[in-house]
C-alpha cells in the first residue's frame with residue numbers, strides 16, 4: 578500500500594520551439610500543470626495535458642488545477658492507495674476531468690514502479706523494447722513550408738507523417754505531398770473540422786492512400802463517423818470521441834472507426850488507457866499513442882504506455898527537440914535514424930526530471946499535505 582505525504586502542484590510556462598497550428602487554433606507556448614508526489618522519501622511526477630483553453634476538449638489548465646486542489650488531491654492524501662490501479666475507484670465520484678485525474682494517477686504508477694524497482698513500461702504490461710515513431714505536423718504558413726518540414730522529418734527517420742488539416746488546407750495539400758512522396762506512410766487529423774455536408778469531399782481522399790483519417794467530424798460523435806466509415810475505404814481513427822473503454826467498445830461495435838488513438842490524459846490515466854488497449858486488442862483494432870505537446874514528463878509516460886503490445890502503429894511520440902529548446906528531463910527524448918525510441922529499462926520512467934529547470938519555469942505553486950495520522 579502507498580501512502581502519499583504531500584502533493585505539490587505547479588504551473589510552468591514553456592515557449593514551444595515552433596508554433597503548432599490545428600483546426601482549432603495556434604499554440605505558441607504552453608502553460609502546464611505538473612504534479613509532484615512525495616511518499617516515503619521518493620518523488621514522482623505527473624503532467625496534466627490540458628491546454629490553456631478548452632478547445633481540444635472541455636478541460637483546461639485552470640479547471641484541472643481547481644479540481645486537483647479541491648477534489649482529487651484530498652482524496653489521494655486521505656487513504657493508502659493500492660498502486661496506480663487504485664486511483665480510478667478513488668476518483669470515481671468526480672465526473673469527467675480526466676486529464677486532471679490522469680496526472681495524479683500516472684504519478685502514482687511512476688511511484689509504484691520506483692518502489693518495486695521496475696520500469697514503468699513493464700509495470701504497465703509493456704513488452705516492446707523499442708517503439709515506432711511518427712510526427713504530427715501542424716498547418717503551415719505555406720505549402721512550401723510544409724514540404725520543407727516533411728522533408729526534414731523523413732530525413733530524421735520518422736516512420737509516419739500526420740498532417741493537420743481543415744477546410745482549405747486539405748485536398749490540395751494531400752495532392753502536393755503525394756506528388757512528391759507517393760509511397761510514404763501518410764495520415765491526416767482534422768480535429769473535428771468537418772460536418773455532414775463535407776462527406777463527399779472526405780470520401781474523395783480515398784485517392785491519397787492515407788493510413789487513416791483522424792477525427793474528421795464532431796469531437797463527441799460516433800454515429801456520423803460510422804456513416805462516413807461505411808462510405809470510405811480509408812480507415813477512420815477516433816481521438817477526441819474515445820473517453821474510456823466503453824466508448825472504444827461502442828465505436829468498434831458501430832464501426833465508427835477501424836483504428837484508435839489512445840491518449841492517456843484524454844481517457845483519465847494509465848488504468849483506463851490499458852483497458853482501451855485491451856478492448857481494442859481483443860477485437861483486432863490496432864492502436865497508437867497520441868501526443869499533446871507534452872514536456873518530457875508526459876512524454877516519458879507516453880513511451881512507457883506505447884510499449885504495450887497492441888501499439889503497433891507509429892505514435893505521435895517524437896523527440897523532445899521538436900517541441901522544446903531544452904526539455905525538463907535529462908536525458909531528453911531522442912529518436913533513432915530508424916524512427917524508434919528505446920524503451921528505458923531502469924526503475925521508474927527512466928527519464929529523471931531536471932528540478933532546477935522546473936523551478937526556473939514555475940510561475941505558480943501550491944502544496945497540499947496529508948493530515949497528521951495517528952498510528953497505533
Ligand code: OSB
Nearest residue numbers: 633713768867868869870871893
Ligand atoms: O489531435 O492529436 C491531436 C496536439 C494538441 C492537441 C491535439 C492533438 C495534437 C497533436 C500533436 O496532434 C501531437 C504531438 O506531437 O504531441
Ligand code: MG
Nearest residue numbers: 766791792816
Ligand atoms: Mg488527434
